[in-house]
Amino acid sequence: xxxxxxxxxxxxxxxxxxxxxxxxxxxxxxxxxxxxxxxxxxxxxxxxxxxxxxxxxxxxxxxxxxxxxxxxxxxxxxxxxxxxxxxxxxxxxxxxxxxxxxxxxxxxxxxxxxxxxxxxxxxxxxxxxxxxxxxxxxxxxxxxxxxxxxxxxxxxxxxxxxxxxxxxxxxxxxxxxxxxxxxxxxxxxxxxxxxxxxxxxxxxxxxxxxxxxxxxxxxxxxxxxxxxxxxxxxxxxxxxxxxxxxxxxxxxxxxxxxxxx
Numbered sequence: 001x002x003x004x005x006x007x008x009x010x011x012x013x014x015x016x017x018x019x020x021x022x023x024x025x026x027x028x029x030x031x032x033x034x035x036x037x038x039x040x041x042x043x044x045x046x047x048x049x050x051x052x053x054x055x056x057x058x059x060x061x062x063x064x065x066x067x068x069x070x071x072x073x074x075x076x077x078x079x080x081x082x083x084x085x086x087x088x089x090x091x092x093x094x095x096x097x098x099x100x101x102x103x104x105x106x107x108x109x110x111x112x113x114x115x116x117x118x119x120x121x122x123x124x125x126x127x128x129x130x131x132x133x134x135x136x137x138x139x140x141x142x143x144x145x146x147x148x149x150x151x152x153x154x155x156x157x158x159x160x161x162x163x164x165x166x167x168x169x170x171x172x173x174x175x176x177x178x179x180x181x182x183x184x185x186x187x188x189x190x191x192x193x194x195x196x197x198x199x200x201x202x203x204x205x206x207x208x209x210x211x212x213x214x215x216x217x218x219x220x221x222x223x224x225x226x227x228x229x230x231x232x233x234x235x236x237x238x239x240x241x242x243x244x245x246x247x248x249x250x251x252x253x254x255x256x257x258x259x260x261x
Contacts, residue, residue, distance in 0.1 A: 009037065012048060015100040017092055018071060023159035024152075027125050029064075030088050032072040034100050039063050041132035042109035042216070042244075045072060045102030049084055057083040062128035062218075062244070063103060066135035067111075072100070075159060077125040108244045110214060112136060116144035119205075119212035119236075121196070121227050123151045123219025127159055129244060130218055134175075138167060143174050145210045151180035151196060151223070155187050176208055196226065198233035205234060212236060218244040 015034035023029050036045070043063055050056040059082075065073035078089040092098075110118065110133045118137070120130040127150055137146055152158045164177045179191040186193045190207075192200055205212075215236060217227050224245040231241060 009102055009104055012099045012101050014097050015072070017094055017096045017098065019094055020088060020092060023075065024157045026157070027075055027077045027159050028089055029159075030074045030076050030092075031065075032074070032098075032100065033070075034072055036072065036100065036102055039067050039072075039103035039132070040109045040111055041067055041136040042129045043103035043105045043132075044129070045074070045100045045104065047074075047084065048099040048101075049087055050099070059084040060104075062132070064128040064131040064135075066132060066139050068139055069135075075125050075128040075131070108216065108218075108242055110136070110216065112140035112142045112144070114214060116146060116214055117208075117210035117212050118144055118146045119149075119208075119210075119215045120146070121149045121151075121215070121217045121219075123223035123227075124157070125159075126219030126223070126244070126246070128218075130216060131160060133216065134164070134167070137175075138171075145174055145208070147176040147178065147204070147208045147210070147212075149178045149180060149196070149204060151182065151219070153181065153183040155179070155181055155184065178204060196230060198230040201227070201230045201236075202234040205236070212240055215241045216244070217241065219246075221245050 013035050015032040018033050019031040021029050044060050045063060046058055046060050048056055048058045061074040061076060063072055064075050065071060076085050076088045079085045108129060120133060122130045134148060150158060158179055168175050168177045180196060181193055182195050217224050224243045228241060228243060232238060
């Protein structure tokens with residue numbers, strides 16, 4: 001990143017909320033129009049809200065939209081004790097303005113030129129940066145083998161599930177989507193109905209019949225640790241694995257940027 005681009009990414013800009021719509025009972029899609037540079041899949045933006053008395057709160061959210069999209073889409077999970085996420089669920093409306101800066105982040109990123117095979121594993125709202133990678137892969141017409149494993153408690157808590165199922169129908173030879181529901185039985189053949197462990201990950205890799213060159217894991221601290229340990233036990237090379245995690249609270253900023261902090 002050159003100096004001008006770096007300065008632009010760290011400067012605050014006004015963003016207009018174009019649309020807010022629910023994805024799951026606790027996750028909303030927030031679409032923003034903002035004068036930001038085109039992101040790389042996996043990057044994030046900082047969001048700042050300022051009250052009339054001057055008090056401000058700032059949080060970081062991964063970008064879920066494709067890099068080529070004309071908007072920035074965020075997946076914002078409502079945290080009842082949070083300072084920022086309830087605003088988007090209970091107060092904000094289309095046409096409102098907020099402040100954003102970015103895109104930021106250079107470690108947890110992927111572009112079609114990076115190739116694969118590509119393994120993406122998401123827990124809950126940790127899907128956001130991985131969804132950007134899936135969409136970048138789709139828009140490039142990539143034939144890189146890609147498997148997305150997406151875990152939530154129930155089917156209703158899986159975001160973008162229709163889009164992901166449609167993509168698998170359109171590119172069955174290249175894209176595999178596996179849903180994991182930890183508190184209810186699987187709805188589709190090939191999905192899983194319990195928490196991911198080494199044996200399940202080994203089974204998924206055997207079914208996929210690919211050796212992943214790039215692996216991205218995003219979710220809560222506990223989810224990322226469990227999945228990473230399972231991948232290592234399943235003989236996935238440690239050098240291939242990149243992780244992003246979030247703490248599940250908005251009381252303090254997490255230096256490891258995930259979906260919400």
